Amino acid sequence: MTKKNLSEFPLWKFLASIRLTIALLLLLAATSIIGTLIPQGGSPGDYVRQYGETAYRLLYAFDLTDMYRSWWFRTLIVLLTANIVVCTLKRFPGVWKMVFPGKKEAPSVRPGRNAQEFSDSRNPEELRAMYETSIRRQFRRHWVETNENGFRIVAEKGRWTRLGVTVVHLSVVILLAGALIGSLSGFDGYVNIAEGDSIDRIRLRNSNGVIPLGFEVRCEDFDVSFYDSGAPKEYRSRLQITENGQIVVQKDIIVNDPLRYKGINFFQSSYGSLPPKDLVLSFTRRDSGDAVRQKVSIGGQTDIAGTDLRFYLREVQSSYRLRGSDVGETAIGVLESPGGDPVEVILPMRFPTYDRMRKGEWIVAVEEHEHAYYTGLQVTRDPGVPLVYAGFILLILGCCVSFFMAHWKIAVEVMQSPGGSAVKVYGTSNRNPVGFEHRIQKIAAGLGGQK
Amino acid sequence: MNSSLILSITTFVYGLSAFLYISSWIFHKDILGRFAFGAALAGVFGNLAGLGLRWAESYQMGIGHAPLSNLYESLVFFALSIAVLYLAVEKKYGHRAIGAFAMPLAFLAMAYASLSPNISDRIQPLLPALKSNWLIAHVITCFIGYAAFAVAFGLSLMFLIKNSKTGADGSLWSKIPEARILDELTHQMVMLGFLFLTAGIITGAVWANSAWGRYWGWDPKETWSLITWFIYATLLHVRLMRGWRGRRVALFAIVGFGAVLFTYFGVNLLPGLHSYGSQ
Numbered sequence: 184m185t186k187k188n189l190s191e192f193p194l195w196k197f198l199a200s201i202r203l204t205i206a207l208l209l210l211l212a213a214t215s216i217i218g219t220l221i222p223q224g225g226s227p228g229d230y231v232r233q234y235g236e237t238a239y240r241l242l243y244a245f246d247l248t249d250m251y252r253s254w255w256f257r258t259l260i261v262l263l264t265a266n267i268v269v270c271t272l273k274r275f276p277g278v279w280k281m282v283f284p285g286k287k288e289a290p291s292v293r294p295g296r297n298a299q300e301f302s303d304s305r306n307p308e309e310l311r312a313m314y315e316t317s318i319r320r321q322f323r324r325h326w327v328e329t330n331e332n333g334f335r336i337v338a339e340k341g342r343w344t345r346l347g348v349t350v351v352h353l354s355v356v357i358l359l360a361g362a363l364i365g366s367l368s369g370f371d372g373y374v375n376i377a378e379g380d381s382i383d384r385i386r387l388r389n390s391n392g393v394i395p396l397g398f399e400v401r402c403e404d405f406d407v408s409f410y411d412s413g414a415p416k417e418y419r420s421r422l423q424i425t426e427n428g429q430i431v432v433q434k435d436i437i438v439n440d441p442l443r444y445k446g447i448n449f450f451q452s453s454y455g456s457l458p459p460k461d462l463v464l465s466f467t468r469r470d471s472g473d474a475v476r477q478k479v480s481i482g483g484q485t486d487i488a489g490t491d492l493r494f495y496l497r498e499v500q501s502s503y504r505l506r507g508s509d510v511g512e513t514a515i516g517v518l519e520s521p522g523g524d525p526v527e528v529i530l531p532m533r534f535p536t537y538d539r540m541r542k543g544e545w546i547v548a549v550e551e552h553e554h555a556y557y558t559g560l561q562v563t564r565d566p567g568v569p570l571v572y573a574g575f576i577l578l579i580l581g582c583c584v585s586f587f588m589a590h591w592k593i594a595v596e597v598m599q600s601p602g603g604s605a606v607k608v609y610g611t612s613n614r615n616p617v618g619f620e621h622r623i624q625k626i627a628a629g630l631g632g633q634k
Numbered sequence: 635m636n637s638s639l640i641l642s643i644t645t646f647v648y649g650l651s652a653f654l655y656i657s658s659w660i661f662h663k664d665i666l667g668r669f670a671f672g673a674a675l676a677g678v679f680g681n682l683a684g685l686g687l688r689w690a691e692s693y694q695m696g697i698g699h700a701p702l703s704n705l706y707e708s709l710v711f712f713a714l715s716i717a718v719l720y721l722a723v724e725k726k727y728g729h730r731a732i733g734a735f736a737m738p739l740a741f742l743a744m745a746y747a748s749l750s751p752n753i754s755d756r757i758q759p760l761l762p763a764l765k766s767n768w769l770i771a772h773v774i775t776c777f778i779g780y781a782a783f784a785v786a787f788g789l790s791l792m793f794l795i796k797n798s799k800t801g802a803d804g805s806l807w808s809k810i811p812e813a814r815i816l817d818e819l820t821h822q823m824v825m826l827g828f829l830f831l832t833a834g835i836i837t838g839a840v841w842a843n844s845a846w847g848r849y850w851g852w853d854p855k856e857t858w859s860l861i862t863w864f865i866y867a868t869l870l871h872v873r874l875m876r877g878w879r880g881r882r883v884a885l886f887a888i889v890g891f892g893a894v895l896f897t898y899f900g901v902n903l904l905p906g907l908h909s910y911g912s913q
């Protein structure tokens with residue numbers, strides 16, 4: 184099939200049309216707005232509560248609750264990509280010919296509205312060398328044509344800038360290809376690791392899938408620091424990666440400085456504190472003041488050394504209500520002493536002397552409660568990123584070239600006239616006619632035609 | 635002397651400059667135009683000095699960071715970009731009447747930053763996610779882009795006014811550059827804006843990737859910047875390929891600037907999450 188045939192197919196024509204481009208860009212803008220008006224990715228319950236049952240069914244039917252991943256939004260993007268590719272294929276031969284014309288003759292330039300005219304008392308032969316030097320300094324290529332009345336210098340520069348638009352369009356395709364690769368073979372997950380613990384698998388964000396990493400990640404330490412105002416200043420996790428029993432990487436990560444290993448990235452994203460596993464309690468005899476300290480673990484019975492007490496630390500609640508008000512983190516246990524009934528002991532961490540009020544023989548208090556933190560990591564893999572970044576760079580370069588650089592062709596025509604020479608300067612540019620006109624005026628002024 | 639005082643004075647100086655540009659245009663007094671230019675230039679220096687001093691002050695407070703981290707600082711930088719861009723246009727093309735439409739925008743941005751009760755001008759410490767050089771690149775590129783779109787908006791207004799007044803009393807409107815020049819200048823500003831918006835979206839994406847491990851998440855702010863990008867991309871194509879000029883391009887540039895403003899201020903009104911930059 185030759186190119187000629189191809190361009191007659193209705194589908195090809197459809198995909199090559201700039202009307203399609205405009206329609207697609209506006210449709211993408213319009214539909215994207217919808218996605219910002221309806222919160223995305225919520226749970227069915229949220230939507231039913233906010234919009235009602237019927238409306239939710241409608242939203243769901245049109246994928247409006249997750250529209251940027253819907254088939255119809257993706258179709259728009261695929262169409263735009265096809266549109267760009269077909270347009271570029273169609274126009275590229277012409278652009279290539281313009282950039283590499285393959286012939287050595289001067290391009291054609293005709294006088295237009297930007298023509299500047301002036302006269303000079305010298306005759307053309309005297310001006311020629313001077314003009315040529317001046318033009319050569321400003322333009323990459325130049326040609327001189329002579330005739331019986333005088334001469335014409337044609338000059339050109341910036342032919343290659345016509346490739347700028349092609350680069351812009353290809354960069355969009357490259358970027359989208361990178362995004363596609365990322366969505367096909369990347370993942371986005373998370374994991375919480377308690378200080379001192381290791382994990383070797385993570386959970387996916389959008390499904391409930393679990394992915395094995397192939398190595399172990401250990402959180403040695405987590406730290407959060409605050410400004411005086413109480414706002415968080417820095418979250419820092421000390422991570423260690425172990426593979427086949429060998430420590431291979433060790434790094435402190437903070438927000439904006441992740442750990443990367445084998446294409447998998449670990450980002451600091453959240454943290455929390457774990458309920459303590461054990462507490463150090465003190466048991467003080469009310470009459471004598473003798474005290475014993477003992478570590479007790481949660482959920483276990485402990486004989487308290489040096490006494491005949493047993494303590495069962497039932498649980499630690501992160502908040503607890505005492506007489507109608509929240510006293511925060513509180514340990515709850517049962518104290519058994521021989522001869523007495525077991526008594527429930529409530530130990531709010533914030534009020535270490537609270538147990539005195541129970542008026543028991545023994546006073547129990549929490550001496551140490553060390554919290555372990557866990558660090559919340561975002562774990563991602565996106566093999567499309569290099570391609571996306573390449574697209575970014577090309578997009579910016581392409582825009583710079585196609586917006587601010589131009590293909591200029593100018594001509595300086597010098598004719599013998601009664602008073603010496605008549606000079607005419609004019610040219611064409613593929614963009615910014617106003618700026619180019621200024622430029623022509625400048626060139627003319629430089630050749631001696633004062634404006 | 636502290637940065638707040640300097641920036642308040644700058645607001646006033648921008649206002650004065652805008653007033654002088656408008657007077658010069660209405661009363662055909664070239665001398666007023668020269669004062670207006672001087673005032674604008676003084677405003678730019680004040681604006682720069684204010685930002686620089688604010689930067690130094692944040693270091694004295696022990697929470698040093700570039701003054702580009704919240705709504706107040708971004709507005710101050712926005713005003714600076716508009717003023718600098720306008721002065722460059724005046725220098726290059728020499729049409730003072732444009733100042734009557736551009737400098738009021740710089741003034742409004744500063745005045746909004748200083749006077750709105752919802753905008754705090756306190757120097758705040760940076761949250762962990764904002765500690766990134768990409769953030770600085772992101773804010774600078776976005777706001778240069780927005781400033782170019784703002785100037786394009788001013789030019790488009792001029793175009794529409796000029797267009798609707800042809801034939802009427804020539805004196806006031808004859809001072810406005812001819813339609814062809816306004817149209818071309820609008821196009822230049824739209825291209826500049828598009829380049830910087832592109833760079834802004836890209837630096838934002840790179841920043842997001844370094845902080846959260848994904849370069850694009852379709853959150854409302856990101857999405858609105860992309861919507862704005864689509865609108866201006868459409869404008870470039872209809873102009874280049876369908877030969878649109880003048881009135882329709884001016885209307886398009888006005889709609890585009892509406893999208894810019896919504897991306898900037900409106901997104902916080904939407905249901906959703908994007909929290910940074912909203913303080």
Ligand code: HEM
Nearest residue numbers: 199200201204263266267270348351355585586867870874
């Ligand atoms: C997101 C998608 C697109 C972007 C960001 C984009 C961007 C651009 C840019 C920046 C320019 C240069 C404007 C100038 O020179 O002032 C341009 C020109 C152009 N675009 Fe696109 N474009 C896109 C999609 C398309 C599509 C799908 C087509 C296919 C029909 C297309 C066809 C063209 C053509 C024919 C030109 C003019 C080329 C020339 O000056 O010779 N564009 N585009």
